[in-house]
Amino acid sequence: MTPGARLQSAISVLSDIFKSGRPADRVFDTWARSNRYAGSKDRAAVSDLVFTVLRRRAELTAAVGSDDARLLAFAALTLGAEQGVDEVAALADGARHAPEPLSPEEQTALSMAVLPGESAPPWTRFNYPEWLHPEFEAAFGNGLEREMAAFMERAPTDLRVNTLKMKREKALAALTGEGLSAEATPWSPWGLRLTSRGNVLGLATFRDGIVEIQDEGSQLACLLAGAAPGEQVVDLCAGGGGKSLALAAMMKNHGQIYACDTDARRLSGLTPRVRRAGIRNLQTRVLGPFTPDMADKDLAGLASHADCVLVDAPCSGTGAWRRSPGARWSLSPEMLMGYRAAQAEVLTRGARLVRPGGRLVYVTCSLLPSENETQVEAFLAVHPAFTPQPWASNWPEHVPLPPAPHGNWLRLTPASTGTDGFFVAILRREARS
Structure with a gap:
């Protein structure tokens, strides 16, 4: 897939999520099954852009003054990565599978876009619905910003070692032997946290019931x-x-x-x-x-x-x-x-x-x-x-x-x-x- 096609695919997935309200992972999986020509790198690029927009939706909306899926996808590329507006706009050349060219209004919105600063409300800077703010404030008090900022990060992949079959140390060695790196979780005595990417479901340690995916x-x-x-x-x-x-x-x-x-x-x-x-x-x-x-x-x-x-x-x-x-x-x-x-x-x-x-x-x-x-x-x-x-x-x-x-x-x-x-x-x- 070309960079423009990846961008258009992300826009299509986001539009479906916004309109249908269906879980994002299900919408993305449906897209992936319907577009089997997309390679692993293509799927990773589309997924990354989709979930970046969802993770930073309030910030991006405030920056461009719109909650339109297409504009937010462009904004995520210009504000969240080292790409200029002109460079991103060039992806929308109207070619087959690429987005239609930016309108003058979209071009202006992106050129003037600035992410919210410290004076913006916490629900905008940390991307959560305003109506939930009283709940989070009651839960975290003065620690609210630190706690909500952590939700902006990507979650690790944790595994639980099935102690009926193997001890954690041997399971870690087995994972290493299959090409994955991991480390012991700090608190759970059964946990392993992956430090490299891989298809866990395809591993012998998973198929044999030695590990399960569990936070x-x-x-x-x-x-x-x-x-x-x-x-x-x-x-x-x-x-x-x-x-x-x-x-x-x-x-x-x-x-x-x-x-x-x-x-x-x-x-x-x-x-x-x-x-x-x-x-x-x-x-x-x-x-x-x-x-x-x-x-x-x-x-x-x-x-x-x-x-x-x-x-x-x-x-x-x-x-x-x-x-x-x-x-x-x-x-x-x-x-x-x-x-x-x-x-x-x-x-x-x-x-x-x-x-x-x-x-x-x-x-x-x-x-x-x-x-x-x-x-x-x-x-x-x-x-x-x-x-x-x-x-x-x-x-x-x-x-x-x-x-x-x-x-x-x-x-x-x-x-x-x-x-x-x-x-x-x-x-x-x-x-x-």
């Missing part, structure tokens, strides 16, 4: 859940099952883990992953609707029997914005309200399963207080049998503590821990007197 923050949430051999563990919102696999490895194939979800299609993808990982103590359950004032027929046999219930709740996903920069622009107040309602429901559903003395572990990939602290406090107000446990007191002794404030809740962020953003609360059901 270190997600690994730490599992670590804090404390699943132990012989326990009865419920992963109530298992989805694709990444955390279920980690919990099962912690249990060393002893005890039982129930991976549950309302989406049968997503849950079905867990079966081959379980087989590949050599896990024998996991079963899946597809859940129907939940009615708080009625018996939960899908989980009746587990009521008050689970040692640990992990509620990896549906949420806004603000903690994963480094990986999904387009998600920050598709989130709406109505969607957030729906997530909050779902969180309250799954907490109530999960609470019924915890045995006296057991624990309910609430996890979100969100940094919004309304989905985290506020949600847990509302649950505790109507479930007095549960008591929050300081996260550090539940941390394994042999694992270094991440740099997070001590208290009842653990909050991980890209700025503080170099992970995706996560919130974890451990709620213990008091034993009967």
